[in-house]
Amino acid sequence: MALLEVKDLEVGFGLRSGEVKALRNISFSLERGERLGVVGESGAGKSVLGFAILNLLSRPGYISNGEISFEGKNLADLSAAELRSVRGNRISMIFQDPMMTLNPVLTIGEQMVECLLAHHKISKQDARKIALQKLQQVYIPSPETRLDQYPHELSGGMRQRIVIAIGLLMDPDIIIADEPTTALDVTIQAEIMELMLELCERNNVALILITHDLGVVSQVTQKTIVMYAGRIIEQGPTKEIINDAQHPYTQGLMNALPQMGIPGQRLNQIRGSMPPLQRIPTGCAFNPRCNYVMESCKHNLPEFTQSGGCQVACHMVAEMKREEQAARLQSQEVGQE
Amino acid sequence: MNNMTEQHSVTAAEAAVTQNSETAQESLVQIDDLYKKFSISGDFLDQLKFKGGKLVREQEHVHAINGVSLEVMRGEALCVVGESGCGKSTVARTVMGLLKPSAGSVSYQGERIDNLNDRQLMPYRRKMQMIFQNPYASLNPRMTIQETLMEPVALHNPNWNATEVRDKVHEVMFSVGIDPSWGERYSHEFSGGQRQRISIARALAVDPEFIVADEPISALDVSIQAQVLNLLMDAQEQRNLTYLFITHDLSVVEHFGTRVAVMYLGTLCELAPTRTLFAKPRHPYTQALMSAIPRLEDDRPQHIKLTGEVPTPVNLPSGCVFHGRCPYANDRCKQQIPQLITTDEGGQVACHAVEEGRI
Numbered sequence: 001m002a003l004l005e006v007k008d009l010e011v012g013f014g015l016r017s018g019e020v021k022a023l024r025n026i027s028f029s030l031e032r033g034e035r036l037g038v039v040g041e042s043g044a045g046k047s048v049l050g051f052a053i054l055n056l057l058s059r060p061g062y063i064s065n066g067e068i069s070f071e072g073k074n075l076a077d078l079s080a081a082e083l084r085s086v087r088g089n090r091i092s093m094i095f096q097d098p099m100m101t102l103n104p105v106l107t108i109g110e111q112m113v114e115c116l117l118a119h120h121k122i123s124k125q126d127a128r129k130i131a132l133q134k135l136q137q138v139y140i141p142s143p144e145t146r147l148d149q150y151p152h153e154l155s156g157g158m159r160q161r162i163v164i165a166i167g168l169l170m171d172p173d174i175i176i177a178d179e180p181t182t183a184l185d186v187t188i189q190a191e192i193m194e195l196m197l198e199l200c201e202r203n204n205v206a207l208i209l210i211t212h213d214l215g216v217v218s219q220v221t222q223k224t225i226v227m228y229a230g231r232i233i234e235q236g237p238t239k240e241i242i243n244d245a246q247h248p249y250t251q252g253l254m255n256a257l258p259q260m261g262i263p264g265q266r267l268n269q270i271r272g273s274m275p276p277l278q279r280i281p282t283g284c285a286f287n288p289r290c291n292y293v294m295e296s297c298k299h300n301l302p303e304f305t306q307s308g309g310c311q312v313a314c315h316m317v318a319e320m321k322r323e324e325q326a327a328r329l330q331s332q333e334v335g336q337e
Numbered sequence: 338m339n340n341m342t343e344q345h346s347v348t349a350a351e352a353a354v355t356q357n358s359e360t361a362q363e364s365l366v367q368i369d370d371l372y373k374k375f376s377i378s379g380d381f382l383d384q385l386k387f388k389g390g391k392l393v394r395e396q397e398h399v400h401a402i403n404g405v406s407l408e409v410m411r412g413e414a415l416c417v418v419g420e421s422g423c424g425k426s427t428v429a430r431t432v433m434g435l436l437k438p439s440a441g442s443v444s445y446q447g448e449r450i451d452n453l454n455d456r457q458l459m460p461y462r463r464k465m466q467m468i469f470q471n472p473y474a475s476l477n478p479r480m481t482i483q484e485t486l487m488e489p490v491a492l493h494n495p496n497w498n499a500t501e502v503r504d505k506v507h508e509v510m511f512s513v514g515i516d517p518s519w520g521e522r523y524s525h526e527f528s529g530g531q532r533q534r535i536s537i538a539r540a541l542a543v544d545p546e547f548i549v550a551d552e553p554i555s556a557l558d559v560s561i562q563a564q565v566l567n568l569l570m571d572a573q574e575q576r577n578l579t580y581l582f583i584t585h586d587l588s589v590v591e592h593f594g595t596r597v598a599v600m601y602l603g604t605l606c607e608l609a610p611t612r613t614l615f616a617k618p619r620h621p622y623t624q625a626l627m628s629a630i631p632r633l634e635d636d637r638p639q640h641i642k643l644t645g646e647v648p649t650p651v652n653l654p655s656g657c658v659f660h661g662r663c664p665y666a667n668d669r670c671k672q673q674i675p676q677l678i679t680t681d682e683g684g685q686v687a688c689h690a691v692e693e694g695r696i
Binding site for chain 1: 420421528530531558559560561562563564566567570571585586587588589591592593611612625626628629630631632633640642643646647
């Protein structure tokens with residue numbers, strides 16, 4: 001059984017103007033120790049997905065349908081107290097801005113000890129020892145002094161390391177990292193990503209990495225989910241998606257990167273922008289921006305088609321696969337004759 | 338006879354080429370030994386302190402730029418890269434005259450402009466325009482976009498009548514891909530990418546020749562970044578613009594820049610044509626920065642690890658500002674500030690190790 005299994009997850013936001021669905025039909029699974037990347041542009045729903053897994057959605061957002069089963073329990077059904085035993089303990093979360101995550105009026109040590117005491121019945125001295133050990137794991141220099149410092153005394157990269165150390169305090173099974181390096185500089189970003197990769201591998205922790213940066217995803221994760229307007233449009237092994245993306249949106253996203261263009265030439269842009277949730281077009285949500293749009297794209301929602309190891313929600317890919325299969329059948333028949 | 342004309346046309350073409358390269362070499366903006374420091378000690382009373390029974394005045398400064406010299410050639414896109422706090426935005430703002438330099442000078446086509454007053458700056462403001470990072474903050478929320486765009490046009494063309502101004506605004510809106518009929522809308526009705534197009538339109542509206550773009554695409558999504566970058570490149574081609582492009586993203590630089598200036602802690606480490614820099618980065622900081630770009634590769638990242646953190650620009654390290662994090666640093670690096678030297682590849686680099694041939 002998979003460690004985490006999300007089935008048909010749907011998240012609604014009840015607004016005065018009517019309800020909008022921020023997520024629809026989200027299904028995926030995560031094995032122990034597996035690293036999953038969730039990619040998409042702003043507004044695609046990737047952060048909402050991260051919040052929904054831990055049921056951290058605040059009103060008017062709520063899980064309107066679906067199941068999030070973690071070790072056989074459906075997280076969507078748990079009471080607040082039961083959820084607290086999972087949050088920060090079995091599944092922890094790392095947010096984008098470390099300055100917003102850390103409490104500015106508590107020292108690093110106080111925050112870490114507080115977290116440990118909330119989940120374990122141990123003495124303060126023991127908790128401090130564990131905290132120290134975790135700071136060493138994330139290569140914080142002179143960890144003893146850091147424990148008694150306040151967040152504002154540390155640099156951005158150092159703060160994000162502390163946040164990672166707090167995320168690791170309970171030896172969780174899953175870490176959900178929501179854009180963990182977006183607020184950091186490139187050299188620091190590379191350092192933090194390498195650290196996360198190392199820690200996940202060493203402790204066999206599963207990682208859900210939410211990011212808009214395909215480069216980061218390609219270097220860290222094994223599986224990738226590409227989201228657009230609240231739906232998964234393509235998912236599969238990261239290698240396949242990076243080297244041979246099937247969905248026109250994934251292709252477009254990758255070709256739009258400056259490193260994929262010829263220097264001095266125009267970039268391959270995707271025209272238009274992502275629609276707001278209230279005005280998602282019928283059929284395939286990507287159809288007004290797609291270069292390969294067909295009549296069926298405008299009316300029918302594409303189902304997932306298996307292509308290699310990937311699942312792709314695209315009419316064109318489905319059609320290509322059908323033609324391929326027909327051709328194969330035909331050649332088989334010819335061969336038999 | 339036929340031969341003659343052929344020969345003649347060749348020399349004409351040659352002449353055109355040399356002329357072209359001459360115009361390409363014409364320097365448009367010169368930044369000479371620029372220093373900028375900001376006081377962080379508050380006002381006069383905050384600076385007074387008791388020390389040894391005496392009242393003394395103490396001031397602390399952030400040294401944002403420390404002796405940067407740059408020349409922007411006409412028609413090029415000079416990119417300035419570096420991490421946050423390296424002074425790249427301060428360079429942009431000082432060039433535009435939004436900040437006065439503490440020392441050094443900024444000249445436009447040989448005329449010094451950093452010591453001019455607002456009235457004297459007016460003709461230069463028309464030639465130099467700026468695009469800011471955050472299109473949510475740089476557009477006035479209380480003005481329709483037509484008003485936003487008409488203001489600079491009317492200001493810089495006082496003898497134009499309303500129709501001429503409106504026609505100009507419509508033309509420039511059309512050229513950046515914003516429907517002129519949307520002019521009555523307010524900026525909040527547009528998406529981030531559209532807003533950045535509007536702020537580009539505002540810069541283009543007065544037909545400038547030089548544009549300073551301070552991280553113009555970093556607040557945008559990937560697919561929108563490509564659109565805006567394309568727009569900037571199209572505008573450069575159609576209007577023969579010169580860019581000073583500030584960014585932290587090296588992959589954008591590789592695509593967009595003619596030359597690259599790499600900054601660290603307020604100083605210039607390396608300045609080279611884009612291709613040279615990406616083929617063979619010389620400065621250890623440039624090398625580290627380049628290895629940190631997340632590339633679309635499926636194998637493990639192999640980046641150069643830098644130890645330590647960027648020092649504060651309040652108390653600058655002695656010698657080379659990078660020595661604390663540099664794997665090649667020796668005693669000389671800790672004491673002596675390296676000067677820019679020209680490399681065989683045609684770039685410039687400020688590094689003792691490169692000079693001594695250690696790397």
